[in-house]
Amino acid sequence: AQGAPTPGLERIPEPIKEATAQFYGHPAPPGTPFPEGQVDSLLSIISSQRERFRAKNQELEGENRMLQHTVHALQSELDTLRADNIKLYEKIKFLQSYPGRGSSRDDTELRYSSQYEERLDPFSSFSRKERQRKYLSLSPWDKATLSLGRLILSNKTARTVAFFYTLLLHCLVFLV
Numbered sequence: 001a002q003g004a005p006t007p008g009l010e011r012i013p014e015p016i017k018e019a020t021a022q023f024y025g026h027p028a029p030p031g032t033p034f035p036e037g038q039v040d041s042l043l044s045i046i047s048s049q050r051e052r053f054r055a056k057n058q059e060l061e062g063e064n065r066m067l068q069h070t071v072h073a074l075q076s077e078l079d080t081l082r083a084d085n086i087k088l089y090e091k092i093k094f095l096q097s098y099p100g101r102g103s104s105r106d107d108t109e110l111r112y113s114s115q116y117e118e119r120l121d122p123f124s125s126f127s128r129k130e131r132q133r134k135y136l137s138l139s140p141w142d143k144a145t146l147s148l149g150r151l152i153l154s155n156k157t158a159r160t161v162a163f164f165y166t167l168l169l170h171c172l173v174f175l176v
Contacts, residue, residue: 086112089113
């Protein structure tokens with residue numbers, strides 16, 4: 001395993017011996033030692049294949065890291081562009097508030113108007129902050145219970161499974 005030559009062929013695993021025998025076209029009876037040249041050629045084939053796979057793996061990992069970096073960069077750029085668009089909508093809204101300006105609304109304005117109004121709504125932001133504060137003050141057990149409850153209540157299939165599971169448990173308790 002360390003690349004050091006072994007003094008005898010008795011330490012070579014049986015599957016490698018069988019593969020070498022099939023590679024050269026003659027089955028070897030168990031316990032028969034192989035010539036040193038056959039084992040070395042099979043070992044060189046396997047080690048070169050391992051090196052090719054290692055190089056390909058390193059290349060793919062490098063590409064993966066580069067793509068992840070690109071995704072993160074594009075996501076941050078997308079977030080900044082959304083924030084910029086909301087600020088621009090705010091400026092458009094301000095400019096349209098002057099008298100004598102026509103209000104021609106297009107799809108872009110409609111898309112960002114809801115985000116802008118949501119950001120300005122003090123009740124929704126206060127409600128969101130209060131919910132976050134309450135959630136952070138919960139114990140870990142309460143957080144887990146709340147998360148499980150949200151999971152079950154948010155999915156119709158999960159609600160159905162929970163209902164029949166509860167029904168089955170109650171029937172089992174009453175029968176016992």
